[in-house]
Amino acid sequence: MKSRITAGLAGALLIAGLGISPVSPAATATAVTAPYCGIMWGSVADSVAGYSSATITNVRTGRHACFDRMVIDLKGKVKGYDVRYVNAVYTEGQGKLVPLSGAADLRIIVKAPAYTSSGVPTYNPANRTNAKNVSGYTTFRQIAFLGSYEGQTSFGLGVRARLPFRTFVLTGTDGTSRLVIDVAHRW
Numbered sequence: 001m002k003s004r005i006t007a008g009l010a011g012a013l014l015i016a017g018l019g020i021s022p023v024s025p026a027a028t029a030t031a032v033t034a035p036y037c038g039i040m041w042g043s044v045a046d047s048v049a050g051y052s053s054a055t056i057t058n059v060r061t062g063r064h065a066c067f068d069r070m071v072i073d074l075k076g077k078v079k080g081y082d083v084r085y086v087n088a089v090y091t092e093g094q095g096k097l098v099p100l101s102g103a104a105d106l107r108i109i110v111k112a113p114a115y116t117s118s119g120v121p122t123y124n125p126a127n128r129t130n131a132k133n134v135s136g137y138t139t140f141r142q143i144a145f146l147g148s149y150e151g152q153t154s155f156g157l158g159v160r161a162r163l164p165f166r167t168f169v170l171t172g173t174d175g176t177s178r179l180v181i182d183v184a185h186r187w
Contacts, residue, residue, distance in 0.1 A: 037066030039184050041164035045084035052079035054177065055122040056114040056153050061132050061140065064182075068139040070132075070157060072110055072179040075122070080111030081179055083167045089156035092147035098129065100158030102141035106165065108155040110179055114148035123153075131155070138185045139163060159183055 054076025062069040086107045089098050114123040125131040125145050134140035139160050146154035164184040171177045 036184060036186055039066060039164055041166045041182075041184060043085060043162055043164055045082065046165075046167040047082040047084070048080050050079035050111060051151055052076060052112040053117075054078060054112045055116060056110060056112060056148070057122050059123070059125070059132055059143065059145075059155070061134055061137070061143070063137055067182040067184045068134070068137045070108075070140070070143065070155075070181045070183075072108070072155070072181075074110070074112055074177050074179070076112070076175065076177065077171065078110065078112065078169045078177045078179050081167065081169075082109040082111075083107070083165070083181055085162055089144065089146055089154070092152070092154050093149035094147075098144050098146060098156055100142050100144060100156050102158035102160055104159050104162040106157040106159060106181070106183070107146075108157060108179075108181060110153045110155075111151065112153060113151050114145075114153045121148075123148075139183045157181070157183070163187065 054074040056072060057075050058073040060071045060073065084107060086105050089100060089105050089107050090096060091098060115121050128145045130142060131145040132143045134143060140157065141160060142158035144156040146156055164187060166182050168180050169177055170180060
């Protein structure tokens with residue numbers, strides 16, 4: 001009688017969303033697979049409010065064992081950004097469609113300009129549609145500089161598929177900061 005009550009209580013707690021399962025721990029361990037490389041990210045938008053007078057100075061990329069990385073360097077502190085999957089990306093100000101390679105498009109908006117207060121560009125790649133060479137990357141297919149207008153700067157990141165990503169900010173001791181976008185190689 002006691003084991004039926006315990007199993008019934010565990011089943012009720014599972015249904016209530018408390019995560020206690022009436023299934024034996026051994027059966028549960030075989031039914032659930034470990035996340036890829038321990039990655040627990042998702043693919044929903046990541047956004048932080050706020051604008052900054054910091055200026056964008058560079059974009060870098062890197063390949064890692066489990067993800068590809070894009071780093072946006074700023075002179076000053078990053079205060080706001082918006083990173084999300086979209087159906088298409090467009091230039092800042094003009095609104096022209098910029099087709100990206102890959103099966104999914106990440107739009108990255110940094111709420112900081114890529115120009116000084118006198119309008120001098122602080123970041124201006126030679127090729128806006130291919131701002132960085134990402135050939136040979138596992139996940140990245142293309143990085144486009146979409147422009148900087150009215151205090152915000154946009155990038156389009158073409159990726160192989162709609163994959164998990166994370167966004168975070170690193171702050172240097174010299175007054176610089178970096179917006180980091182990692183996209184996993186798979187789910």
